[in-house]
Amino acid sequence: MAHKSSRRDFVKRSAALVAGAFVLPQIIPSSAFGMGRRIAPSDRIVIGSIGVGSQGMSNMRDFLRLKDALQFVAVCDVDTHHLAVAKDTIDLANKNSDCRIYGDYREFLEKEKPDAVSIALPDHWHGIIYSTAANKKINVYGEKPICRTIKDGQTIVNAVKRNNIIWQTGSWQRSVANFHRGAELAINGRVGKIKYIEVGLPDGNRGIGTPPVKPVPAELNWEMWLGPALKVPYRGVSHWDWRWILDYSGGQMTDWAGHHIDIANWGAGLEHTGPVEISGAGVYPVEGIFNVPVEYDFLCKYANGIEMRVANASRLPLGMGTTWHGDLGWLHVDRGDIISASDPKILNEVIGDNEIHLYKSENHWQNFVDCVKSGKPTIAPVEVAYRAISVALLGEIAMTTGQTIKWDPEKEEIIGNPKATRLLSRPYRQPWTLPIV
Amino acid sequence: MKKQYLLLIVVAGLLTFFSSCKNETVYKTLIITGQNNHNWKASSPVLKQILDETGLFSAEIMTTPDKGGDMKTFNPDFSKYKLVVIDYNGDSWSEKTNNAFVEYVKNGGGVVFYHAADNSFPSWKEYNEMTGLGGWGNRNQKDGPYVYYKNNILVTDTSVGNGGSHGKRREFLVRTRITDHPITRGLPVAWLHGTDELYSQLRGPAKNMQILATAFADSAAGGGTMRDEPMLMTITFGKGRIFHTTMGHADEGGGPSMHCVGFITTLQRGAEWAVTGDVTQKVPWDFPSAAGVVLRPDFKEMTLDEAFANIGNYEIPKSTKYLSCIQSHIRNLAGDETGILKIEKMMVKVLKNNETTVEAKKLLLRELSWMGSDYSVPAIKELVLNSELKDEAEFALSRLQK
Numbered sequence: 106m107a108h109k110s111s112r113r114d115f116v117k118r119s120a121a122l123v124a125g126a127f128v129l130p131q132i133i134p135s136s137a138f139g140m141g142r143r144i145a146p147s148d149r150i151v152i153g154s155i156g157v158g159s160q161g162m163s164n165m166r167d168f169l170r171l172k173d174a175l176q177f178v179a180v181c182d183v184d185t186h187h188l189a190v191a192k193d194t195i196d197l198a199n200k201n202s203d204c205r206i207y208g209d210y211r212e213f214l215e216k217e218k219p220d221a222v223s224i225a226l227p228d229h230w231h232g233i234i235y236s237t238a239a240n241k242k243i244n245v246y247g248e249k250p251i252c253r254t255i256k257d258g259q260t261i262v263n264a265v266k267r268n269n270i271i272w273q274t275g276s277w278q279r280s281v282a283n284f285h286r287g288a289e290l291a292i293n294g295r296v297g298k299i300k301y302i303e304v305g306l307p308d309g310n311r312g313i314g315t316p317p318v319k320p321v322p323a324e325l326n327w328e329m330w331l332g333p334a335l336k337v338p339y340r341g342v343s344h345w346d347w348r349w350i351l352d353y354s355g356g357q358m359t360d361w362a363g364h365h366i367d368i369a370n371w372g373a374g375l376e377h378t379g380p381v382e383i384s385g386a387g388v389y390p391v392e393g394i395f396n397v398p399v400e401y402d403f404l405c406k407y408a409n410g411i412e413m414r415v416a417n418a419s420r421l422p423l424g425m426g427t428t429w430h431g432d433l434g435w436l437h438v439d440r441g442d443i444i445s446a447s448d449p450k451i452l453n454e455v456i457g458d459n460e461i462h463l464y465k466s467e468n469h470w471q472n473f474v475d476c477v478k479s480g481k482p483t484i485a486p487v488e489v490a491y492r493a494i495s496v497a498l499l500g501e502i503a504m505t506t507g508q509t510i511k512w513d514p515e516k517e518e519i520i521g522n523p524k525a526t527r528l529l530s531r532p533y534r535q536p537w538t539l540p541i542v
Numbered sequence: 543m544k545k546q547y548l549l550l551i552v553v554a555g556l557l558t559f560f561s562s563c564k565n566e567t568v569y570k571t572l573i574i575t576g577q578n579n580h581n582w583k584a585s586s587p588v589l590k591q592i593l594d595e596t597g598l599f600s601a602e603i604m605t606t607p608d609k610g611g612d613m614k615t616f617n618p619d620f621s622k623y624k625l626v627v628i629d630y631n632g633d634s635w636s637e638k639t640n641n642a643f644v645e646y647v648k649n650g651g652g653v654v655f656y657h658a659a660d661n662s663f664p665s666w667k668e669y670n671e672m673t674g675l676g677g678w679g680n681r682n683q684k685d686g687p688y689v690y691y692k693n694n695i696l697v698t699d700t701s702v703g704n705g706g707s708h709g710k711r712r713e714f715l716v717r718t719r720i721t722d723h724p725i726t727r728g729l730p731v732a733w734l735h736g737t738d739e740l741y742s743q744l745r746g747p748a749k750n751m752q753i754l755a756t757a758f759a760d761s762a763a764g765g766g767t768m769r770d771e772p773m774l775m776t777i778t779f780g781k782g783r784i785f786h787t788t789m790g791h792a793d794e795g796g797g798p799s800m801h802c803v804g805f806i807t808t809l810q811r812g813a814e815w816a817v818t819g820d821v822t823q824k825v826p827w828d829f830p831s832a833a834g835v836v837l838r839p840d841f842k843e844m845t846l847d848e849a850f851a852n853i854g855n856y857e858i859p860k861s862t863k864y865l866s867c868i869q870s871h872i873r874n875l876a877g878d879e880t881g882i883l884k885i886e887k888m889m890v891k892v893l894k895n896n897e898t899t900v901e902a903k904k905l906l907l908r909e910l911s912w913m914g915s916d917y918s919v920p921a922i923k924e925l926v927l928n929s930e931l932k933d934e935a936e937f938a939l940s941r942l943q944k
Contacts (some may be wrong), residue, residue, distance in 0.1 A: 308832060309833060315859055338858060340768050389870070390834060391827075391836045392833075392866070393834065394862065395833065396862075399730070400732070400831060420721070504718070504875060506913075507875065507876035507877065524877070532937045532940035
């Protein structure tokens with residue numbers, strides 16, 4: 106019923122909640138008893154969330170359905186309105202009022218030391234916070250795309266590996282039957298040898314022009330929201346709409362890379378490599394502060410001869426989703442349980458015992474929980490996520506420079522183009538730096 | 543002295559040579575107007591300006607007699623022109639003129655039908671074959687099918703009903719349906735058009751016609767058909783090529799529909815295709831996208847020099863188009879270091895100018911961070927000392943000095 110109170114009361118209450126956070130955790134993470142980050146099957150995982158806006162809340166609700174396996178104890182956000190809603194949600198589920206709230210992820214991680222953390226933040230924060238959590242040996246469910254730049258991604262991958270944590274990427278399509286089935290048919294050659302892949306991602310959005318500067322709302326810590334990104338005055342754009350501004354995101358192209366490019370890689374055996382040549386063009390807004398490409402169309406060539414075209418859906422014959430083209434036909438998958446093929450018989454094919462059986466999960470959040478307990482890899486490991494977003498980030502560099510980019514997927518370097526190489530990272534604003542892994 | 547004279551003669555000779563070359567590629571164009579249920583006095587000079595702006599066309603406007611006037615006096619010599627633009631919706635021409643126009647097109651003359659031109663001459667068979675689709679003037683099932691897209695499928699609909707309608711004027715999204723036609727090649731697949739009438743329920747013979755672009759006539763603005771209605775079409779008639787744009791409802795001075803870069807560019811490209819069957823014009827940097835409508839106040843494409851003359855005044859609530867223009871030129875150079883250095887020097891000049899706003903300098907520093915060279919470094923180092931620009935200057939140096 107908190108939502109019936111006035112906005113002012115709401116802000117006050119939220120502030121009080123933040124102040125009240127400085128109490129010692131009552132639930133001690135299982136991992137504190139010398140079990141490292143692995144949890145005994147009988148124990149509940151102590152979990153918290155960093156970033157409880159739309160996607161963070163969505164993930165939280167999915168985790169709360171697994172109540173017997175985990176216990177939510179704390180949340181962290183730079184917006185006290187987000188915190189109040191998240192705390193209400195958790196307290197309601199826990200039937201108490203114990204959920205602790207934080208405005209600074211550093212304090213959250215230090216004080217809570219949870220077994221696991223679910224993180225859903227604007228992309229420009231991923232590099233620092235994913236790596237910091239991994240360095241603290243906390244298992245991470247992290248939203249895609251896992252990084253804003255290749256450099257951020259490399260740091261995250263190293264942090265996850267070196268600290269041997271369990272990582273699940275929010276690429277939940279892997280845990281949905283039609284995507285799994287499509288990828289399994291593709292990788293077992295049911296459309297023949299794969300030659301060409303088309304990946305359709307959403308068209309770009311309408312702009313908002315150039316809004317004037319506004320007072321920062323009381324509930325928002327704007328300085329912390331910006332973090333490592335260059336300081337800009339507040340114009341009423343923060344939550345959700347960060348994805349239309351290049352400082353924080355690459356637009357739909359990078360936002361969705363962790364879905365349909367990831368699936369494309371899964372079915373084509375490209376999960377652990379990258380393209381060798383990338384070229385393409387974008388359509389950029391003429392006016393306004395939303396500056397990500399509204400349309401995009403780029404082609405990636407792989408060392409094994411496969412070509413992958415990534416474009417906004419309206420440019421492609423089959424629109425959204427992933428289409429594998431082999432020398433015997435094609436196979437298409439998309440959301441809404443869509444799976445279709447050049448010959449419907451392909452869809453009835455049985456995968457034999459001696460063929461490739463892709464990792465199977467029916468619930469993405471459950472899969473993470475299971476793996477935290479078992480210590481086994483998840484269905485969407487960190488390096489695979491890094492390879493999926495790399496495709497889009499390299500496409501972005503090709504579009505920004507107007508050049509064909511040569512990429513060494515082994516060394517993870519751009520070949521012979523120092524200016525394009527600069528775009529592999531974004532300098533951080535002082536005092537923020539990527540953690541040392 | 544002698545050398546100087548020689549130089550003058552050579553220069554004069556070259557000028558004559560180039561201007562004569564140019565003359566050969568300028569297509570004489572006739573814009574016919576004089577009667578219309580629309581503001582033809584506003585639209586026809588704009589059409590002329592838009593076409594002349596390309597350097598490809600030299601357009602003249604010819605007006606017919608007023609409504610009820612003696613049409614026998616209207617006898618254009620079509621053979622003098624490569625392109626005829628119809629901005630006319632009024633009394634029938636004389637049979638002689640009609641025949642001359644049909645002969646002109648049959649023999650390969652280019653035509654552009656603009657907006658209400660497809661309302662004209664409902665009973666002139668050949669004219670309707672040339673427009674492909676038309677509306678109003680008691681057009682109905684006897685005149686041919688409705689043609690439109692429904693759920694991305696091209697529909698030829700012979701159902702009974704009147705031809706021609708439109709809802710309230712509004713901005714609308716234009717969708718390219720054929721992306722590899724010379725007119726649409728390189729254009730975005732979707733772009734927002736400036737406030738205009740969305741012509742719907744056109745019907746006609748639709749022979750030898752291709753629909754290049756459509757717009758969805760939603761019901762929100764009233765009168766929506768919930769179909770994707772044809773906006774841009776090409777038709778062939780004999781040896782003639784025809785470009786038909788249903789857009790561009792004119793207000794005084796043109797209005798947003800004609801100031802729209804999407805309208806301007808597709809008209810220019812459609813006109814060239816009608817004359818030659820190909821398009822040599824580049825897609826302008828300011829072509830709109832689904833992100834928003836782009837209007838040109840003076841119908842001209844902003845040049846890089848104009849962008850640099852204005853970028854220094856950028857402040858928070860102001861237009862970002864000058865930066866967009868510079869960025870677009872950098873992308874188009876595709877790594878051509880000589881060209882990029884030239885732009886870099888212009889950027890540094892603005893950066894060093896005391897009149898330049900802090901916000902403009904911030905934009906330029908971000909851009910220089912990746913495409914700049916050692917040339918920029920000293921100027922950027924100075925800005926590190928400026929507390930307002932320190933972060934952006936360090937951002938740039940961190941990349942440039944790697």
